[in-house]
Amino acid sequence: MNLKELIEERYSVRAYLPQSVEREKIEYILECARLAPSASNNQPWKFYVVRDSAAMSKLYESYHREWFRTAPMAIVVCKDTSASWKRTASDGKDHSDIDAAIASEHICLAAASIGLGTCWICNFNPEMVSSILSLPAHIEPIAIFPIGYVDTTKGTSPIKRRKGIAEITEWI
Numbered sequence: 001m002n003l004k005e006l007i008e009e010r011y012s013v014r015a016y017l018p019q020s021v022e023r024e025k026i027e028y029i030l031e032c033a034r035l036a037p038s039a040s041n042n043q044p045w046k047f048y049v050v051r052d053s054a055a056m057s058k059l060y061e062s063y064h065r066e067w068f069r070t071a072p073m074a075i076v077v078c079k080d081t082s083a084s085w086k087r088t089a090s091d092g093k094d095h096s097d098i099d100a101a102i103a104s105e106h107i108c109l110a111a112a113s114i115g116l117g118t119c120w121i122c123n124f125n126p127e128m129v130s131s132i133l134s135l136p137a138h139i140e141p142i143a144i145f146p147i148g149y150v151d152t153t154k155g156t157s158p159i160k161r162r163k164g165i166a167e168i169t170e171w172i
Protein backbone atom coordinates (compact mmCIF):
# COMPACT_ATOMS: atom_id res chain seq x y z
CA MET A 1 0.00 0.00 0.00
CA ASN A 2 1.42 3.41 -0.91
CA LEU A 3 1.09 6.52 1.25
CA LYS A 4 -1.96 7.93 -0.53
CA GLU A 5 -3.76 4.61 -0.24
CA LEU A 6 -2.99 4.52 3.50
CA ILE A 7 -4.23 8.10 3.91
CA GLU A 8 -7.41 7.19 2.04
CA GLU A 9 -7.89 4.09 4.19
CA ARG A 10 -7.46 5.82 7.58
CA TYR A 11 -10.60 7.17 9.14
CA SER A 12 -11.83 8.11 12.61
CA VAL A 13 -12.80 4.85 14.27
CA ARG A 14 -15.53 5.14 16.89
CA ALA A 15 -16.19 1.47 17.66
CA TYR A 16 -13.56 -0.91 19.01
CA LEU A 17 -13.38 -4.55 19.94
CA PRO A 18 -12.41 -5.34 23.57
CA GLN A 19 -9.37 -7.29 22.27
CA SER A 20 -6.15 -5.83 23.69
CA VAL A 21 -3.43 -4.45 21.44
CA GLU A 22 -0.12 -6.33 21.33
CA ARG A 23 2.82 -4.51 22.95
CA GLU A 24 4.96 -4.79 19.75
CA LYS A 25 2.25 -2.98 17.83
CA ILE A 26 2.11 -0.18 20.41
CA GLU A 27 5.90 0.07 20.27
CA TYR A 28 5.77 0.27 16.45
CA ILE A 29 3.30 3.15 16.69
CA LEU A 30 5.42 4.93 19.30
CA GLU A 31 8.52 4.54 17.13
CA CYS A 32 6.69 6.19 14.23
CA ALA A 33 5.71 9.06 16.55
CA ARG A 34 9.29 9.35 17.83
CA LEU A 35 10.58 9.80 14.28
CA ALA A 36 8.29 12.74 13.52
CA PRO A 37 9.90 16.03 12.54
CA SER A 38 9.70 19.00 14.90
CA ALA A 39 10.71 22.64 14.90
CA SER A 40 14.48 22.87 15.45
CA ASN A 41 14.27 19.11 16.17
CA ASN A 42 13.32 19.95 19.75
CA GLN A 43 10.90 16.99 20.00
CA PRO A 44 8.74 18.73 22.62
CA TRP A 45 6.39 15.84 23.26
CA LYS A 46 5.61 13.07 25.66
CA PHE A 47 3.43 10.06 24.95
CA TYR A 48 1.41 8.46 27.72
CA VAL A 49 0.35 4.91 26.94
CA VAL A 50 -2.75 4.13 28.97
CA ARG A 51 -3.61 0.44 29.15
CA ASP A 52 -4.53 -0.08 32.79
CA SER A 53 -8.31 -0.52 32.98
CA ALA A 54 -8.66 1.67 36.09
CA ALA A 55 -6.70 4.46 34.39
CA MET A 56 -8.77 4.01 31.21
CA SER A 57 -11.96 4.32 33.27
CA LYS A 58 -10.74 7.67 34.56
CA LEU A 59 -9.81 8.75 31.04
CA TYR A 60 -13.31 7.92 29.77
CA GLU A 61 -14.58 10.47 32.31
CA SER A 62 -12.60 13.21 30.58
CA TYR A 63 -14.54 12.63 27.35
CA HIS A 64 -18.07 11.39 27.78
CA ARG A 65 -18.89 9.36 24.71
CA GLU A 66 -20.16 5.78 24.81
CA TRP A 67 -18.03 4.83 21.84
CA PHE A 68 -14.85 5.99 23.62
CA ARG A 69 -15.57 3.42 26.34
CA THR A 70 -15.14 0.65 23.78
CA ALA A 71 -11.44 1.54 23.31
CA PRO A 72 -9.18 -0.92 25.15
CA MET A 73 -6.31 1.57 25.39
CA ALA A 74 -5.23 5.06 24.45
CA ILE A 75 -2.17 7.15 23.82
CA VAL A 76 -2.33 10.66 25.20
CA VAL A 77 -0.07 12.99 23.25
CA CYS A 78 1.27 15.86 25.30
CA LYS A 79 3.33 18.89 24.42
CA ASP A 80 6.25 20.09 26.52
CA THR A 81 6.17 23.87 26.47
CA SER A 82 9.51 24.03 28.27
CA ALA A 83 11.22 22.24 25.36
CA SER A 84 9.46 23.66 22.33
CA TRP A 85 10.92 26.02 19.77
CA LYS A 86 9.65 29.59 19.90
CA ARG A 87 9.97 32.06 17.03
CA THR A 88 11.77 34.55 19.24
CA ALA A 89 13.20 36.56 16.33
CA SER A 90 9.71 37.87 15.50
CA ASP A 91 6.42 37.04 17.21
CA GLY A 92 7.57 34.44 19.76
CA LYS A 93 5.11 31.83 18.44
CA ASP A 94 5.36 28.57 20.36
CA HIS A 95 5.45 25.65 17.89
CA SER A 96 4.65 22.87 20.35
CA ASP A 97 1.06 22.38 19.12
CA ILE A 98 2.32 21.96 15.56
CA ASP A 99 5.02 19.49 16.62
CA ALA A 100 2.63 17.46 18.74
CA ALA A 101 0.11 17.39 15.89
CA ILE A 102 2.68 15.99 13.46
CA ALA A 103 3.64 13.22 15.88
CA SER A 104 -0.07 12.60 16.45
CA GLU A 105 -0.82 12.04 12.80
CA HIS A 106 2.15 9.68 12.61
CA ILE A 107 0.38 7.71 15.36
CA CYS A 108 -2.85 7.57 13.36
CA LEU A 109 -1.19 6.53 10.12
CA ALA A 110 1.12 4.02 11.81
CA ALA A 111 -1.85 2.40 13.53
CA ALA A 112 -3.84 2.26 10.29
CA SER A 113 -0.89 0.68 8.50
CA ILE A 114 -0.94 -2.28 10.91
CA GLY A 115 -4.70 -2.76 10.95
CA LEU A 116 -5.58 -0.73 14.04
CA GLY A 117 -8.14 2.03 14.41
CA THR A 118 -7.66 5.41 16.07
CA CYS A 119 -9.54 8.66 16.43
CA TRP A 120 -8.31 12.12 17.29
CA ILE A 121 -9.97 13.35 20.46
CA CYS A 122 -9.38 16.98 21.43
CA ASN A 123 -12.77 17.70 22.99
CA PHE A 124 -11.70 16.27 26.35
CA ASN A 125 -11.43 18.01 29.70
CA PRO A 126 -7.73 19.03 29.87
CA GLU A 127 -7.69 19.61 33.62
CA MET A 128 -9.03 16.13 34.22
CA VAL A 129 -6.47 14.53 31.92
CA SER A 130 -3.61 16.48 33.51
CA SER A 131 -4.77 15.31 36.91
CA ILE A 132 -5.24 11.65 35.85
CA LEU A 133 -1.70 11.57 34.40
CA SER A 134 -0.20 13.75 37.16
CA LEU A 135 1.26 16.09 34.55
CA PRO A 136 3.60 18.89 35.62
CA ALA A 137 2.58 22.40 34.51
CA HIS A 138 4.85 22.44 31.43
CA ILE A 139 3.38 19.21 30.01
CA GLU A 140 -0.05 19.72 28.43
CA PRO A 141 -2.35 17.12 26.88
CA ILE A 142 -2.98 17.83 23.20
CA ALA A 143 -4.99 14.86 22.02
CA ILE A 144 -6.18 11.48 23.16
CA PHE A 145 -5.95 8.59 20.70
CA PRO A 146 -8.04 5.55 21.48
CA ILE A 147 -6.35 2.61 19.76
CA GLY A 148 -7.73 -0.81 19.05
CA TYR A 149 -9.09 -3.35 16.65
CA VAL A 150 -12.04 -2.01 14.74
CA ASP A 151 -15.51 -3.37 15.46
CA THR A 152 -16.58 -3.59 11.83
CA THR A 153 -20.11 -4.63 12.82
CA LYS A 154 -20.67 -1.01 13.91
CA GLY A 155 -19.69 0.57 10.61
CA THR A 156 -16.76 0.76 8.24
CA SER A 157 -14.74 3.35 6.38
CA PRO A 158 -17.02 6.30 5.52
CA ILE A 159 -16.80 8.22 2.27
CA LYS A 160 -14.27 11.01 2.74
CA ARG A 161 -15.98 14.40 2.72
CA ARG A 162 -13.30 16.87 1.77
CA LYS A 163 -13.16 20.21 0.00
CA GLY A 164 -11.97 20.06 -3.58
CA ILE A 165 -8.40 20.91 -4.53
CA ALA A 166 -9.51 24.03 -6.42
CA GLU A 167 -11.24 25.38 -3.30
CA ILE A 168 -8.25 25.02 -1.01
CA THR A 169 -5.34 25.72 -3.35
CA GLU A 170 -3.88 28.86 -4.89
CA TRP A 171 -1.13 28.45 -7.49
CA ILE A 172 0.87 31.66 -7.65
Ligand SMILES: Cc1cc2nc3c(=O)[nH]c(=O)nc-3n(C[C@H](O)[C@H](O)[C@H](O)COP(=O)(O)O)c2cc1C
Nearest residue numbers: 010011012013014119120121122123124143158160
Ligand atom coordinates in the same frame (compact mmCIF):
# COMPACT_ATOMS: atom_id res chain seq x y z
C1 LIG B 1 -7.49 18.27 15.86
C2 LIG B 1 -8.63 17.28 15.77
C3 LIG B 1 -9.50 17.15 16.83
C4 LIG B 1 -10.53 16.20 16.78
N1 LIG B 1 -11.31 16.01 17.90
C5 LIG B 1 -12.28 15.07 17.85
C6 LIG B 1 -13.06 14.79 19.02
O1 LIG B 1 -12.88 15.38 20.08
N2 LIG B 1 -14.02 13.82 18.92
C7 LIG B 1 -14.23 13.12 17.77
O2 LIG B 1 -15.11 12.25 17.76
N3 LIG B 1 -13.50 13.35 16.66
C8 LIG B 1 -12.53 14.30 16.67
N4 LIG B 1 -11.76 14.52 15.56
C9 LIG B 1 -11.98 13.71 14.34
C10 LIG B 1 -12.59 14.53 13.18
O3 LIG B 1 -13.95 14.73 13.42
C11 LIG B 1 -12.35 13.75 11.88
O4 LIG B 1 -10.95 13.60 11.66
C12 LIG B 1 -12.95 14.44 10.67
O5 LIG B 1 -14.36 14.51 10.78
C13 LIG B 1 -12.60 13.72 9.36
O6 LIG B 1 -13.03 12.38 9.41
P1 LIG B 1 -12.00 11.16 9.22
O7 LIG B 1 -10.97 11.28 10.32
O8 LIG B 1 -12.85 9.93 9.39
O9 LIG B 1 -11.38 11.25 7.87
C14 LIG B 1 -10.73 15.44 15.60
C15 LIG B 1 -9.84 15.59 14.54
C16 LIG B 1 -8.79 16.47 14.62
C17 LIG B 1 -7.80 16.55 13.48
